[in-house]
Amino acid sequence: MKKILIANRGEIAIRVMKTAQKMGIKTVAVFSTADRNAPHVKFADEAVCIGEPQSSKSYLRGDKIIKVAKQLNVDAIHPGYGFLSENAEFAELCEINNIIFIGPRSKAIQMMGDKLAAKEAVKRYNIPMVPGIDEAITDIKKAKIIAKDIGFPILIKASAGGGGKGMRVVEKENDLESQMNRAISEATSAFGDGSVFIEKYVTSPRHIEIQIMADSHGNILHFFERECSIQRRHQKVVEEAPSSVLSQKLRNEMGEAAIKVAKSCDYLGAGTVEFLLDADHNFYFLEMNTRLQVEHPVTELISGVDLVELQIRVARGEALQIKQDDLKISGHALELRVYAEDPLNNFLPSVGHLDVYKLPIGDNIRVDNGFEEGMDIPIYYDPMLSKLITYGNTRDEAIQLMIKAIENYHVEGVETTLPFGKYVCEHEAFRSGNFDTHFVKDYYSPEALHKETENEAKIAALIALKQYLKDQKQLRLPN
Incomplete structure (x- = not known):
């Protein structure tokens, strides 16, 4: 494998390129006209424009990407995450054109991409699942019968997708019809498939996921868990590894379950x-993401592995050289997704110009970044600027370092989730480990963040005044 095309943009494209370059592999970037001057384009050995700003005319054009790969004699394509990373047709297109797809085979992507097919596949392995139905439906009358049988509250979920789209919690029967119609409409719009399924809604859930890696020689490893319960609109914002609530016994059980899902x-x-983890620490299979996750850096830091390097090695047919017993958790890692979003205005995207953009630096601070000062934030893509990751010997150490790193991350021109990240890290519920996926709903409000920001401004003003008076006093002293 001498040359890899990265079918993505932003921080993940640069992240993959760094490992490829470390391994002596040439890299090819693809970009839309909106990204012509983006850092990932400059970072690559070669770069090719594949279309207009809209992702449907550029980053989602598998045919164009394959054409570029063939023209430049590319051996493999890394899809990153998002865009074509979980597109079975694209993976198959790579296979047909004798280009290595750095990811699972198209059949596995297809199976795990359909939530009902995924549940059917893992059933044989006796993995716990949330009570629900085994078929996709669009019929309201049928939905009412099923919901009564399962018992409220229930969760309606789009069969064909994720990211919180087509997902509705229904507390009582009277709301079922309207929420069902909304879920179907949203799922149709997002995925072209309005079918949904219904399952019991787990109250006070924690979102725990297990990282796995499988080679073509029958070896499957798990790299422990990530806690991803701090979410807004069913999407993660703060992630950490390991989880503060898993015992070693439960960790092993969930790891083994994840390996069975892979099998x-x-x-x-x-x-x-x-997985979902309920208040009594029972876990239930949720879904499998057939790609590298946004939050993979926290796993890399606690396990000491480069997951992208392992992806590349596995893709070129190598056997994993690590054994499960070799893997140990060391320290604690925390990640904040730095989005160009306004936490004071319902996390709406904040499009604009990066007048100031200065990253924090220091020991145990990692920033996977895709932007530079002076750039505009394109309106066409996910508004994530970077991922801010900190590492410590203990959870408290990682949290304190995250607060310091946030304070030293300077952005002007757009609003970001940095203040929200600081709010989370300073909140007692998060620090104690006693939280679930309802953290934002239960504890966060724009008013609370605004009050905190005001208090910080007052303290800063008092410190500045004290320093000013001290300086003035020194100036007045006679020679």
């Missing part, structure tokens, strides 16, 4: 098995 679909490469 159920003859998996290859990096994948993540997601």
Whole structure:
């Protein structure tokens, strides 16, 4: 494998390129006209424009990407995450054109991409699942019968997708019809498939996921868990590894369950098995993400591995050289997704110009970044600027370092989730480990953040005044 094309943009494209370059592999970037001057384009050995700003005319054009790969004699394509990373047709297109797809086989992507097919596949392995139905439906009358049988509250979920789209919690029967119609409409719009399924809603859930890696020689490893319960709109914002609530016994059980899920679909490469953990620490299979996760850096820091390097090695047919017993958790890692979003305005995207953009630096601070000062934030893509990751010997150490790193991350021109990240890290519920996926709903409000920001401004003003008076006093002293 001498040359890899990265079918993505931003921080993940640069992240993959760094490992490829470390391994002596040439890199090819693809970009839209909106990204012509983006850092990932400059970072690559070669770069090719593949279309207009809209992702449907550029980053989602598998045919164009394959054409570029063939023209430049590319050996493999790394899809990153998002865009074509979980597109079975694209993986198959790579296979047909004798280009290595750095990810699972198309059949596994297809199976795990359909939530109902995924549940059917893992059933044989006796993995716990949330009570629900085994078929996708669009019929309201049928939904009412099923919901009564399962018992409220229930969760309606789009069969064909994720990211919180087509997902509705229904507390009582009167709301079922309207929420069902909304979920179907949203799922149709997002995925072209309005079918949904219904399952029991787990109250006070924690979102725990297990990182796995499988080679083509029958070896499957798990790299422990990530806690991803701090979410807004069903999407993660703060992630950490390990979880503060898992015992070693439960960790082993969930790790083994994740390996069984990988076996159920003859998996290859990096994948993540997601579970819900209830208040009594019972865990239930949720879904499998057939790609590298946004939050993979926290796993890398606590396990001492480069997951992208392992992806590449596995893709070129190598056997994993690590054994499960070799893997140990060392320290604690925390990640904040730095989005160009306004936490004071319902996390709406904050599009604009990066007038100031200065990253924090220091020991045990890692920033996977995709932007530079002076750039505009494109309106066409996910508004994530970077991922801020800190590492410590203990959880408290990682949290304190995160607060310091946030304070030293300077952005002007757009609003970001940095203040929200600081709010989370300073909140007693998070620091104590006593939280669930309802953290934002239970503890966060724009008013609370605004009050905290005001208090910080007052303290800063008092310190500045004290320093000013001290300086003035020194100036007045006679020679």
